[in-house]
Amino acid sequence: MLNHEERLKTFLDSINRETQEKYNKILGEIENQSKNELEKTKQSAEKKAQDFYNKSVSRCKTESNNKIAGEMMKARTELSKFREKITADVFHQAREKLNVFSKSDDYKKFISESAAALFVLLGEDARIFVKDADLKLKKEIEKAFNGHCTVCADIEIEIGGLKGKNSSDTLLADDTLDTRLKQQYEWFLSNCNLNVDFK
Secondary structure, eight states, rough: OOOOHHHHHHHHHHHHHHHHHHEEEEHHHHHHHHHHHHHHHOOOOOOOTHHHHHHHHHHHHHHHHHHHHHHHHHHHHHHHHHHHHHHHHHHHHHHHHHHHHTTSHHHHHHHHHHHHHHHHHTTTTEEEEEEEEGGGHHHHHHHHHHTOOOEOOOTTOSOOOEEEOTTTOOOOOOOOEHHHHHHHHHOOOSOOOOOOOOO
């Protein structure tokens, strides 16, 4: 199995490769069309006065540049939409896998380990928040706190995991799968290098 970094690198390489192929194809078409238009304009201009020739060439260059700029903008828009779709698909699948995980046997172990880590941060008499469906794991959570904590449902937790506050409400710790996924999404947007700039 590929690790997270290898999957991410494969994913990014695929996007970069597809982006370059689309760019090369669009640029080739524009260059071919521009060459044809310039040649026609040149042949026509040679039959007329030098002044008219210069004006025609200038106009043709302007039109070609505008057309290239328009095609580049169109390509950027299409690639941006493609990038957004891929990102949305990846994180939708990740969310679905986390939802499946939250119903698995390994999830109970995850909750116990998370509770133990929160105990180190928050100490006894902490308030621990879970999604409503995880109230059934109350005993595992209380065990990590030596029986000295309050376990409550929190409607903001949709996927699973724990968050808690210490007894004086001065420290909040969030180890929910929701927050972990959100942090990965933000990291992904900042570091994935899914650029659509052409140079």
